[in-house]
Amino acid sequence: MTVREALAWARAQLEQAGLSDAQREAEILVAMCLSWDRAQLIACPDAPLAVPQRRRYECWVRRRARREPLPYITRRAWFYGLEFTVGRGVLIPRPETEVLVELFLRWAGGTGRSAGIPMLVDAGVGSGAIAIACLQNAPHWLGVGIDRSRRALHIAQINRRKFGLQTRLLLTQGDWLNMVRPGTVDAVLSNPPYVLPDEWDALEPEITRYEPRAALLVPADDPLQPYRRIAQGARRALKPSGLLAFETSPRLAPLLAEYLPRWGFPHPQIQRDYSGAERVVYATKP
Template identity: 35%
Template sequence: MSRDWRRSKMNIKELLNRSDQFLAEKGIESSRLDAEVLMADLLDMERINLYVKYDYPLKSNEIDTYREMIKKRAQRLPVAYITEKKEFMSLEFMVKEGVLIPRPETENLVETVIEYCREQEIENPQIIDVGTGSGAIAVSLAHYLDDAKVVGVDLSPEAIKVARQNMEKHELSERMSILKSDLLSEFIKREIKGIDIVVSNPPYISEAEMEDLAPEVKKEPKTALKAGEDGLEYYRRLIPEAEKVLKNEGRIFLEIGYQQAEAVTDLFGEKWTEVEVEKDYSKNDRIVSALFKPDAEA
């Protein structure tokens, strides 16, 4: 970085302009936005407030801390890992390296489950979120469905720790729990049945697609992204396991890659009906859901 960064006196506007330029030179397309998000985090204020405080003189320790944040971003570390937080469903979640960052498109999955529970008037729905990661899906469902009982499961110790912290942050411990489990194996072992809903945003990126991911995405845990040669490994495992825990006419909701709808729907056998595909806000196929109805088996 240039000597300008070492100046003892700079205001917000000056430092933002230098940061924007520096990040752009490093190939960061969202250079201005990222610079502002990091500055707002540093000063613990809303990003919009930066504009009315452009002339605020930064202290030398603030400049030094911000400089380190910008250096990390220039190395393609995701902004959420630098700030250790990410907004999802209008809620703030803590995230850390080693845990998947919640995606905006996954909000479609949560909204679909919430709408389904309300339309079907399911009382005290019992929901399992498989591969909970930061707990974003599980916490959001418990927050917006105030009578739901939600269990988030993951195999990663890092994810379990972060998910529990987010559960406690949003004061949902009475209706939520986080469990270590390889998909639904713990529920099957304990012979837990009668679950209303299984929801999951599983890994669904193929080995070939992994090579083409953005540098930032490659900083996230591969175990939360990669799903075998064709990207369908976890769907093949999860759908049969869901049959062992769902109640009759329970439903599964799965996030999918935008080209996977046909391949995933083909995995549902005769015990499933009402297999549906829904699009996200970008009009891409994003959610597959199906009703478990073993009585419909021929």
């Protein structure tokens, strides 16, 4: 099988599976299988795939045709210009979450922080994307990443090592901010679950069949529950003037902004993402 034949075969399989960008995805899969970049595929369409490469490629294409997300197959995802390891059981970092990182970096750059080394907490750290992107760009900060999922923490540890952050990022299993000591933290960042049960069926099969439900779904009867628990923990854990910033859905953002003052964070603000959707809600502790 040549590169050209491999691309044509995958494209047909992926189109049949209903994927809208079958050609691009086929190119990514062949390129990753060969450890080439995509430009090389154009230069060498007649290069053959060795038998082990071909077997791996066919397996990857079949998985993708069953709508498994590409990042779970290749085990790689890009976030804030950084390449993260991902895998089943951990949420794939999303581009809209970059708004949260940008907001933190703007805030951290603009505050004359108090003496000592500033500390951020990423509540629900998942793959580590938020904490790692922040620490990579704010080199004088330290971080703590908390998750209740062991699997997520395992992937976060891989990423922490990949970016050489073993001494700057502590990863720990826990229930939101329960175990963080009072008055010790400068910023709490979180992308908690925010999909409402009535939104589930409209999501892509890549999400509903493969991504961890516990990382996505909020309780129907109390959709703000994770936010309330994190905000109450942040009220305790943050130093005065500390930042609390959440990623959320456009549906929950106004509600969250309404409730944050009741949980001790007056004057919350909403930041939109690049598509114009209300995405991040943030406030500082008085």
